[in-house]
Amino acid sequence: MxxxxxxxxxxxxxxxxxxxxxxxxxxxxxxxxxxxxxxxxxxxxxxxxxxxxxxxxxxxxxxxxxxxxxxxxxxxxxxxxxxxxxxxxxxxxxxxxxxxxxxxxxxxxxxxxxxxxxxxxxxxxxxxxxxxxxxxxxxxxxxxxxxxxxxxxxxxxxxxxxxxxxxxxxxxxxxxxxxxxxxxxxxxxxxxxxxxxATDDDKTMFLTFSRGFPVTKEEVWHLFTRIYGDCIKFLNMGNGNINDQVLFATMVLNNVEIVDRILNGMHVAKFRLNGKHIWARKYERRDYI
Missing domain, CATH: 1.10.340 (Endonuclease III; domain 1)
Known part of the structure; x- marks a missing residue:
């Protein structure tokens, strides 16, 4: 050609x-x-x-x-x-x-x-x-x-x-x-x-959990895949605190459109699983500075 x-x-x-x-x-x-x-x-x-x-x-x-x-x-x-x-x-x-x-x-x-x-x-x-x-x-x-x-x-x-x-x-x-x-x-x-x-940063959500209500990686994975299908590229649970409870996680999605679907026009989306609350918002790198 x-x-x-x-x-x-x-x-x-x-x-x-x-x-x-x-x-x-x-x-x-x-x-x-x-x-x-x-x-x-x-x-x-x-x-x-x-x-x-x-x-x-x-x-x-x-x-x-x-x-x-x-x-x-x-x-x-x-x-x-x-x-x-x-x-x-x-x-x-x-x-x-x-x-x-x-x-x-x-x-x-x-x-x-x-x-x-x-x-x-x-x-x-x-x-x-x-x-x-x-x-x-x-x-x-x-x-x-x-x-x-x-x-x-x-x-x-x-x-x-x-x-x-x-x-x-x-x-x-x-x-x-x-x-x-x-x-x-x-x-x-x-x-x-x-x-x-889209970079991984573009497709990353920052998740937070309530103190005193431990959330496992398996629960988080199940929650979002049940609602949005096979949407997770990888999920990193944060370091434990005094009681070894994970209070935050970062979740990289397969595409950026899922970020908008999760937030649905809001700054923070709230989910409930087995009586535990999970909050999701768009990842911003300065969260870790």
Whole structure:
């Protein structure tokens, strides 16, 4: 098979590139924020709503701007504390119309960690490759024309606004045809969940138990597999205290979607097993510092 060129990659993603160009050039929106909006739209296409961006491209710039504002409203919910996240179902009325299915701010709350991992993966696997020349022109190119060209390489370019507190780093690498894996299906095929971008930290729950009510590893394993099926990758019970009772555990799940299913939009989920309480929340590394 002959090598696939970057130009062919751009052609394949021409509609995504046109919408991004309109966001950052014609509408002069913030580049980092626009990358997150595009990553969200690409991710949402991959899980349930194909051709969403294709529908956007035929709209006027003011309408695309409104859709971008709705996406930003949703993305900001991911950064909010749980108590501050709106409980109402509203927030994205035009997006709901275009998708022909309701998508509310509750969607961002209930699928918080799945969305974060998905956007992070899309940013680095897709956006970093298909928007390179547009970002180079916007942020660092010496070219003063309004056209977008396809040079064979670019100098490294960091987008202001990254690293992001939720989505991490996003740095445009120099393109090297030997290093750029154009056969990676993730830059061509959109219908997948991007869970391969999740680390073990992304899929880890922190469990706590009540003092005086010992919980065994077998009980924890049985509880969660009974409710969520074969969901546990591994389970580490914490060190015992004075009475050798384990008071906490870390549970690494098979995929990040189970994290959202367990929490169901809450900061802490509460379970009861054999008269004992188990509390589950998302693991954060600082818990062990």
């Amino acid at each position: 002959s090598p696939i060129s970057v130009e062919e990659l751009y052609i394949f993603h021409r509609i995504d590139r046109e919408v991004f160009f309109r966001l950052v050039i014609r509408l002069a929106r913030n580049p980092a924020q626009s990358l997150l909006v595009m990553a969200f739209w690409l991710w949402i296409e991959s899980i349930k709503y194909p051709k969403f961006i294709t529908k956007l491209v035929g709209l006027s710039d003011p309408l695309i701007n409104t859709f971008a504002n709705e996406a930003v409203t949703g993305l900001r919910c991911l950064e909010m504390e749980y108590d501050d996240t709106p409980e109402s179902g509203g927030g994205l009325p035009l997006t709901t119309i275009l998708m022909q299915e309701e998508i509310s701010l509750q969607f961002f709350r209930q699928k918080r960690f799945t969305i974060i991992v998905g956007i992070r993966c899309v940013l680095n696997k897709i956006c970093a490759r298909i928007f390179t020349d547009i970002l180079q022109y916007l942020l660092g190119s010496a070219n003063t024309s309004t056209s977008i060209s396809y040079p064979s390489h670019y100098r490294p370019l960091v987008v202001p606004g990254f690293p992001h507190p939720l989505f991490g780093t996003f740095t445009i690498p120099p393109i090297n045809f030997e290093e750029l894996d154009l056969f990676d299906p993730r830059i061509w095929i959109t219908m997948h969940g991007y869970d391969d971008g």
